[in-house]
Amino acid sequence: MKLWKTILAAAALTLAAGTSAMAARTDLVIGITLEPPHLDPTAGAAAAIDEVLYANVFEGLTRIGPNGEVLPDLAESWAISDDGKVYTFKLHTGVKFHDGTDFNADDVKFSLDRARAANSVNAQKGLFAAIDKVDVVDPATVKVTLKNPQGSFLHNMGWGDAVIVAPESADTNKEKPVGTGPFKFQSWAKGSSITLVKSDNYWGIPAFLDKAEFRIVTDAAVAVPALLSGDVQAFPFFDPDSVAQIRDDPRFKVAIGSTEGETILAINNKQPPFDKLLVRQAISFALDRKAIIDGASAGLGVPIGSHMSPASKAYVDLTGLYPHNVAKAKDLLKEAGLENGFKATLKLPPPSYARLGGEIIASQLRDVGIDLEIIPVEWAQWLDQVFTKKEYDLTIVSHTEPNDIDIYSRKDYYFNYDNPAFDKIISELNLTSDAAKRMTLLGEAQKVLADDAVVGFLYELPKVGVWDAKLQGLWENAPIQANDLTKVKWTE
Amino acid sequence: MTAYLLKRLTIALVTLVLASMVVFAVLEVIPGDPARLMLGMNASADQVELLRNQMGLNAPLALRYLHWAAGLLSLDFGRSYTYSVPVIDLVRERIIVSLPLALIALVLSTVIAIPVGLFSASRRGRAGDTIAMGAAQFGVAVPNFWFALMLIYLFAVWLRLVPAGGFPGWSAGVWPALKSLLLPAIALALPQAAILARVARSALIEVLHEDYIRTARAKGMPYRAVLWRHALRNAMIPVLTILGLQFAFLLAGTIIIENVFYLPGLGRLVFQAINQRDLIVVEGVVMLLVAAVIAVNLVVDLSYAIVDPRLRSRQ
Numbered sequence A: 001m002k003l004w005k006t007i008l009a010a011a012a013l014t015l016a017a018g019t020s021a022m023a024a025r026t027d028l029v030i031g032i033t034l035e036p037p038h039l040d041p042t043a044g045a046a047a048a049i050d051e052v053l054y055a056n057v058f059e060g061l062t063r064i065g066p067n068g069e070v071l072p073d074l075a076e077s078w079a080i081s082d083d084g085k086v087y088t089f090k091l092h093t094g095v096k097f098h099d100g101t102d103f104n105a106d107d108v109k110f111s112l113d114r115a116r117a118a119n120s121v122n123a124q125k126g127l128f129a130a131i132d133k134v135d136v137v138d139p140a141t142v143k144v145t146l147k148n149p150q151g152s153f154l155h156n157m158g159w160g161d162a163v164i165v166a167p168e169s170a171d172t173n174k175e176k177p178v179g180t181g182p183f184k185f186q187s188w189a190k191g192s193s194i195t196l197v198k199s200d201n202y203w204g205i206p207a208f209l210d211k212a213e214f215r216i217v218t219d220a221a222v223a224v225p226a227l228l229s230g231d232v233q234a235f236p237f238f239d240p241d242s243v244a245q246i247r248d249d250p251r252f253k254v255a256i257g258s259t260e261g262e263t264i265l266a267i268n269n270k271q272p273p274f275d276k277l278l279v280r281q282a283i284s285f286a287l288d289r290k291a292i293i294d295g296a297s298a299g300l301g302v303p304i305g306s307h308m309s310p311a312s313k314a315y316v317d318l319t320g321l322y323p324h325n326v327a328k329a330k331d332l333l334k335e336a337g338l339e340n341g342f343k344a345t346l347k348l349p350p351p352s353y354a355r356l357g358g359e360i361i362a363s364q365l366r367d368v369g370i371d372l373e374i375i376p377v378e379w380a381q382w383l384d385q386v387f388t389k390k391e392y393d394l395t396i397v398s399h400t401e402p403n404d405i406d407i408y409s410r411k412d413y414y415f416n417y418d419n420p421a422f423d424k425i426i427s428e429l430n431l432t433s434d435a436a437k438r439m440t441l442l443g444e445a446q447k448v449l450a451d452d453a454v455v456g457f458l459y460e461l462p463k464v465g466v467w468d469a470k471l472q473g474l475w476e477n478a479p480i481q482a483n484d485l486t487k488v489k490w491t492e
Numbered sequence B: 001m002t003a004y005l006l007k008r009l010t011i012a013l014v015t016l017v018l019a020s021m022v023v024f025a026v027l028e029v030i031p032g033d034p035a036r037l038m039l040g041m042n043a044s045a046d047q048v049e050l051l052r053n054q055m056g057l058n059a060p061l062a063l064r065y066l067h068w069a070a071g072l073l074s075l076d077f078g079r080s081y082t083y084s085v086p087v088i089d090l091v092r093e094r095i096i097v098s099l100p101l102a103l104i105a106l107v108l109s110t111v112i113a114i115p116v117g118l119f120s121a122s123r124r125g126r127a128g129d130t131i132a133m134g135a136a137q138f139g140v141a142v143p144n145f146w147f148a149l150m151l152i153y154l155f156a157v158w159l160r161l162v163p164a165g166g167f168p169g170w171s172a173g174v175w176p177a178l179k180s181l182l183l184p185a186i187a188l189a190l191p192q193a194a195i196l197a198r199v200a201r202s203a204l205i206e207v208l209h210e211d212y213i214r215t216a217r218a219k220g221m222p223y224r225a226v227l228w229r230h231a232l233r234n235a236m237i238p239v240l241t242i243l244g245l246q247f248a249f250l251l252a253g254t255i256i257i258e259n260v261f262y263l264p265g266l267g268r269l270v271f272q273a274i275n276q277r278d279l280i281v282v283e284g285v286v287m288l289l290v291a292a293v294i295a296v297n298l299v300v301d302l303s304y305a306i307v308d309p310r311l312r313s314r315q
Helices: A002-016 A047-053 A105-116 A220-228 A240-245 A277-286 A289-296 A326-335 A352-366 A379-388 A405-409 A420-430 A435-451 B002-029 B034-039 B045-055 B061-073 B087-122 B127-141 B144-158 B174-208 B211-218 B223-234 B236-252 B255-260 B266-275 B279-307 B309-314
Strands: A027-032 A062-064 A070-072 A075-080 A086-091 A131-138 A141-146 A183-189 A193-198 A211-216 A252-267 A342-348 A370-376 A394-399 A456-468
Touching: A027 A047, A027 A220, A070 A075, A086 A105, A105 A131, A105 A141, A220 A240, A220 A456, A220 B144, A220 B255, A240 A456, A252 A277, A252 A352, A277 A326, A277 A352, A277 A456, A289 A352, A289 A456, A342 A352, A342 A379, A352 A370, A352 A394, A352 A456, A379 A394, A379 B034, A405 A420, A405 A435, A420 A435, B002 B061, B002 B279, B034 B045, B061 B279, B087 B127, B087 B174, B087 B223, B087 B236, B087 B266, B087 B279, B127 B174, B144 B174, B144 B255, B174 B223, B174 B236, B174 B255, B211 B223, B223 B236, B236 B266, B236 B279, B255 B266, B266 B279, B279 B309
Parallel strands: A027 A211, A342 A370, A342 A394
Antiparallel strands: A062 A070, A075 A086, A086 A141, A131 A141, A183 A193, A193 A211, A252 A394, A252 A456
């Protein structure tokens, strides 16, 4: 299967190599693997929504930059009160929504109030939890008062779920998104493609591209011929397994970057025998991360020892805490009274990192006497059985939200982990806005999770992007799952 | 004939009603919650409950069935949970891709299979037959996604005659739209043609042994005329049966080919809807397909009667 793919790709490359270069152009076709269910970033968790619309069509008060930094967006500047509770945002003026209505402080108040309202179905409602009230000072100034200081507030306001929408169009954004960004929505041929065009009256630096089409290409095996034939010119999120086929082709750029996706072997901490620290530690020692990365992610991906992206400033390298050590794992199991091993289940959702990684992990755990039954599940089943009902022993999943270490302190979360010491660190972190202090707390939090071996920390999901070598400005890293096209252009 | 038609129609209607109950009941018991899928892992349980209420998912099962079935009668298939647009609109967008694709594939498959079947049957056991049936065996055995990829590499990547996939929409013009359906139609048609050719061959061989064929030959009718006029017509019943099955398959069973060519067809709509637990879409599309299969079977049944007048009088 693999072999013929490679051979054919190689053959096809040689044959196609003679085709002439295209002239400079202003249109782009981008391949995405999943179709968004709708086009309103404030009403759904699907990453595909942001992949099309974030920064292109919709803008927030702040935005996340290519390397995870918080940048001003619709707010040109802000001031924070000394107690860290009042944020006064100075807004850009002369900004218009794509339907011609004006943007001002009222839209900001409307958007934030809508997202945090009792009947809100914003998928990241937690981002707005700290907001006490939003006041319009004048059309270009808005004052947000928090219930308590929140260190991550400006970052939160940069998420796709916190973009500013207009009261006139908020209810129809699912089908016809209206934002303030450099691109406006043109058409959506369901199942096929979504087309954006340059907005003529954009308030900021105009986009280089006149037209961007997001084409839905579900099958990873077809992404390669789609690139080779020139039908699609960029796959910002490419299947790591197929990258070998295209890596040496000079017509394409292959960018391996970082994501915020901590891939973990999640453990049900209340399910015996996993409630024993010794057993969880034994699992951590039994895991050979290198082999897992090689097998599940084509060797791309950075090992992690706790729940933090190695690309983050707060990252502490804890991968040395549980090196691969079968003898040590067996000793720990013996100490836990399980020298004869035991049986458990491993539920695997559809992504290939889980399905491929699961088989490798099952074989690694078999080496220490843990006999895993692999149960493949659909995403809907996973959310139902594993995530909601917590009917599982072990599972593999990637947590792709940025800065999400606090999930381990959530009550009733599917890890079933409960450690008051950890919760204390997180609640202190939430109230801290001093950068240095936050780093220290985040470091402590990572250490606690590693010490408790809450889950098996595997690796950080890589972002593999492939695009035409003449394209410039696409993100190499994915601090959030987005395809920011504002600086993308064709050279020559 | 009228009695025959009436009986067939009644059976079709009863099947439709039973199918609607089964489809609804089966889909409602599969695990998974569309509201949780939409909100993802960061939403609270309360919020999921709120969305379930907004989507009308918390009403009792029987009530929802009746509501849905009543809607079906007036061709109202409900609104998609995820897309929040009427299901019928989604189906309409897809059927204008799936139906032409299925028809092109069906025509291609028939045009290839019948002559090959005739050729093979009339040369039974000779080299031509062996080669043709060997090719058909290959056609049945080869996985269609692989074959589709080969077509893409040959015609789209190398020769650049057609796009590698995607559908520009009929608004882009009839020719560009047809062009993008060409490779998928070929990929769909060949395995079907292979099956059909084998069925046609064996049906013909059986017929060629009948007495009336010998009689026709004996009275001096040329072989070719016997083959076309007497043998083929009598061999049509199994061929029509298979054609009917194939059409139903081509309409809905093309998910793999639709994925390979990223075509916005019905198969992918259903597949995506299942993944997102957009059950109302699945239910609507499945019901339409059930209706299509029943209609095709009805047409096939009626065409038996046309091909074979004895079936008419027997009713």
